[in-house]
Every structure is written in C-alpha cells, then in structure tokens.
Amino acid sequence: MSHGDLRDTPIDDPLVTPYDHAHLLVYLRLLDAAAAHADWREAAAIILDLDVAADPGRARRIHDIHLDRARWMARAGYKHLLKDRPPG
Numbered sequence: 001m002s003h004g005d006l007r008d009t010p011i012d013d014p015l016v017t018p019y020d021h022a023h024l025l026v027y028l029r030l031l032d033a034a035a036a037h038a039d040w041r042e043a044a045a046i047i048l049d050l051d052v053a054a055d056p057g058r059a060r061r062i063h064d065i066h067l068d069r070a071r072w073m074a075r076a077g078y079k080h081l082l083k084d085r086p087p088g
Contacts, residue, residue, distance in 0.1 A: 005022075006048060006050075006062050006066070007019065007062070007065060007066075008058060008061055008062050008065065009065070010065055010068070011065065011068075011069045016073070016077050020069065020073065020077065023066070023069075024073075026047060026048065026066060026070075027066065027069065027070035027073050028070070029043075029047045030043060030047055030063075030066055030067045030070045031067075031070050031071070031074060033047060034067060040060060040063050040064075041056075041059070043063060043067075044059045044060070044062065044063040045059075048062060048063060048066065050062060050063070
C-alpha cells in the first residue's frame with residue numbers, strides 16, 4: 001500500500017477532515033502497532049510505506065504526526081464520525 005499523499009506537517013484541525021477519512025485504516029494500524037510496542041521504524045516502513053533508511057528524520061516526523069492524529073481520533077475524533085453517520 002503506497003501512501004504518497006502523507007502529510008509531513010501536523011494535522012491540528014479540531015474536526016475530522018477528508019484527509020482523516022482517507023487515512024482511517026492507517027490510523028488504526030498505527031494504533032495497533034503502538035499498542036504492540038512495535039518499533040516506530042518498522043511501523044513507518046510497513047504501514048506508511050516510507051524508506052526509513054533514506055530519510056529517518058522525515059520518516060519519524062510523518063510517523064509521529066499520524067500516530068498523534070490517530071490518538072486524537074481515538075480520544076475525540078470518533079465522536080465526529082458517529083455524529084456525521086446517517087441513521088440506520
């Protein structure tokens with residue numbers, strides 16, 4: 001899975017964005033990796049499809065930005081998803 005559209009700047013929108021919707025699976029996989037105490041380099045390579053060896057600083061930044069956003073989604077963002085969901 002290629003994620004060439006990954007942001008490398010923090011996502012600080014207080015609402016769920018189209019970017020979040022497009023990356024929900026990435027967020028879930030990062031949360032699973034963090035819960036399993038996986039090394040960030042492994043998560044960045046496997047989940048985010050980043051070449052960690054080529055640019056470890058950028059890979060770490062992108063990993064951390066998306067893990068932070070995933071944690072926000074787990075704490076608060078999911079409420080917006082539920083609110084926006086059609087009944088039934």
